[in-house]
Amino acid sequence: MAEKMAGADVDRLLGDLDGWSREGDQIVREFKFRDFVEAVGFMAQVGVLAERANHHPELRNVYSTVTIALSSHDAGGITQRDLDLAKEVNERVP
Amino acid sequence: MAEKMAGADVDRLLGDLDGWSREGDQIVREFKFRDFVEAVGFMAQVGVLAERANHHPELRNVYSTVTIALSSHDAGGITQRDLDLAKEVNERVP
Amino acid sequence: MAEKMAGADVDRLLGDLDGWSREGDQIVREFKFRDFVEAVGFMAQVGVLAERANHHPELRNVYSTVTIALSSHDAGGITQRDLDLAKEVNERVP
Amino acid sequence: MAEKMAGADVDRLLGDLDGWSREGDQIVREFKFRDFVEAVGFMAQVGVLAERANHHPELRNVYSTVTIALSSHDAGGITQRDLDLAKEVNERVP
Numbered sequence: 001m002a003e004k005m006a007g008a009d010v011d012r013l014l015g016d017l018d019g020w021s022r023e024g025d026q027i028v029r030e031f032k033f034r035d036f037v038e039a040v041g042f043m044a045q046v047g048v049l050a051e052r053a054n055h056h057p058e059l060r061n062v063y064s065t066v067t068i069a070l071s072s073h074d075a076g077g078i079t080q081r082d083l084d085l086a087k088e089v090n091e092r093v094p
Numbered sequence: 095m096a097e098k099m100a101g102a103d104v105d106r107l108l109g110d111l112d113g114w115s116r117e118g119d120q121i122v123r124e125f126k127f128r129d130f131v132e133a134v135g136f137m138a139q140v141g142v143l144a145e146r147a148n149h150h151p152e153l154r155n156v157y158s159t160v161t162i163a164l165s166s167h168d169a170g171g172i173t174q175r176d177l178d179l180a181k182e183v184n185e186r187v188p
Numbered sequence: 189m190a191e192k193m194a195g196a197d198v199d200r201l202l203g204d205l206d207g208w209s210r211e212g213d214q215i216v217r218e219f220k221f222r223d224f225v226e227a228v229g230f231m232a233q234v235g236v237l238a239e240r241a242n243h244h245p246e247l248r249n250v251y252s253t254v255t256i257a258l259s260s261h262d263a264g265g266i267t268q269r270d271l272d273l274a275k276e277v278n279e280r281v282p
Numbered sequence: 283m284a285e286k287m288a289g290a291d292v293d294r295l296l297g298d299l300d301g302w303s304r305e306g307d308q309i310v311r312e313f314k315f316r317d318f319v320e321a322v323g324f325m326a327q328v329g330v331l332a333e334r335a336n337h338h339p340e341l342r343n344v345y346s347t348v349t350i351a352l353s354s355h356d357a358g359g360i361t362q363r364d365l366d367l368a369k370e371v372n373e374r375v376p
Contacts, residue, residue: 036150037236040141041280044232044326047134048225051330056130059155092229094282131330135374138232138326142239142319186323188376224338228329235322244318249341 002072002079010078017086026058026071027082031093033064038094042066045092053088055081096166096173104172111180120152120165121176125187127158132188136160139186147182149175190260190267198266205274214246214259215270219281221252226282230254233280241276243269284354284361292360299368308340308353309364313375315346320376324348327374335370337363 005013007022014020020029033039039061046068050056058069068089070082099107104116114123127133133155140162144150152163162183164176193201195210202208208217221227227249234256238244246257256277258270287295289304296302301311315321321343328350332338340351350371352364 036141036145037233037280040138040145040236041229041233043141044134044138044329045225045229047130047137047326048228048330048333051130051134052333056157059153061153063150092225131327131374134330135323135327138235139319139323141232142236142322145236145240186319224329224333228326228333231329232322232326235318235325239318239322244345247341247343251338 002075002081004072004075004077004079010083013083017083018090020086020090022078023069025077026069027078027086028067028069029086029089031066031068033066033094035064039064039066042092042094046089049085049088049092053081053085055085057085057089096169096175098166098169098171098173104177107177111177112184114180114184116172117163119171120163121172121180122161122163123180123183125160125162127160127188129158133158133160136186136188140183143179143182143186147175147179149179151179151183190263190269192260192263192265192267198271201271205271206278208274208278210266211257213265214257215266215274216255216257217274217277219254219256221254221282223252227252227254230280230282234277237273237276237280241269241273243273245273245277284357284363286354286357286359286361292365295365299365300372302368302372304360305351307359308351309360309368310349310351311368311371313348313350315348315376317346321346321348324374324376328371331367331370331374335363335367337367339367339371 010022020027033042043066060067070086072079072081108114114121127136137160154161164180166173166175198210208215221230231254248255258274260267260269292304302309315324325343325348342349352368354361354363
């Protein structure tokens with residue numbers, strides 16, 4: 001199991017993760033797309049990545065906006081797994 | 095443009111819409127699925143239905159749970175369009 | 189109903205449609221993606237566009253390759269609807 | 283790496299896999315859905331399952347029909363991996 005990271009470590013590592021910020025025990029990013037169709041294509045990819053990693057985000061969609069929050073509930077906070085999935089998700093922004 | 099409906103009318107019509115309830119200016123339903131994969135399949139269908147209707151929900155996903163909220167922002171409340179899409183969405187529950 | 193177009197007209201219009209070619213009564217394009225995940229995101233978008241247009245392609249996927257063929261069966265050949273959907277699909281290539 | 287199975291072994295094991303048949307070096311099943319939207323939901327699930335298994339099908343979609351062919355190219359034929367994914371796919375038929 002990945003271990004919960006200290007907030008300062010998370011903040012430092014988020015420096016390399018465009019758009020993500022720490023909000024309590026989660027890291028969060030809002031993604032804006034051209035339209036709803038593009039948002040659907042992004043969410044489809046995120047679904048595949050999440051299941052492959054066996055690590056699932058909280059996902060919210062309103063039209064062309066998708067918000068993703070990541071946390072490691074079993075570790076009680078943010079772990080390397082969250083940062084890894086955030087990095088993979090970022091690579092799917094068109 | 096569809097017209098905003100009175101709350102009492104919405105409540106009466108929700109009697110035929112399994113699982114939906116009125117929360118302020120929205121109608122909301124939480125869907126529980128077998129697992130994340132099934133939730134992905136449901137969300138993919140909802141995306142297609144929403145774009146076809148040109149009416150888009152607020153959608154939230156946490157693992158095998160999907161929550162959908164519908165409102166007609168241009169009408170300032172709940173309209174027939176919300177009820178129509180809710181009905182279509184309900185037909186996609188496995 | 190859209191009318192079947194002459195092959196020469198199709199060929200001329202395909203000049204503006206990157207990657208598509210005429211094969212008998214269809215227009216066809218093969219799309220190559222970075223990986224399977226990206227192909228999934230593309231197919232999800234194509235599904236939404238197709239249903240919105242009420243015009244559905246023949247779609248084939250092998251790993252990171254997606255092949256789309258369009259034809260208007262009711263018109264017995266290629267129509268403006270095929271060209272319109274091909275154009276929309278092209279706009280979804282990352 | 284999974285080993286290529288003898289045709290007779292495949293045929294015997296397909297007895298437990300509703301709808302699949304052996305065609306040369308592949309196993310194949312055609313799925314019929316209620317409409318295109320349902321087919322989209324199924325394909326979305328298959329995409330997730332395939333990436334999770336790191337084993338990818340040949341997939342073909344025409345409106346409400348989806349055809350899936352599975353083979354293990356690295357083994358030069360049909361292996362247990364194909365049968366395993368076919369079983370998972372079957373569990374996603376609504």
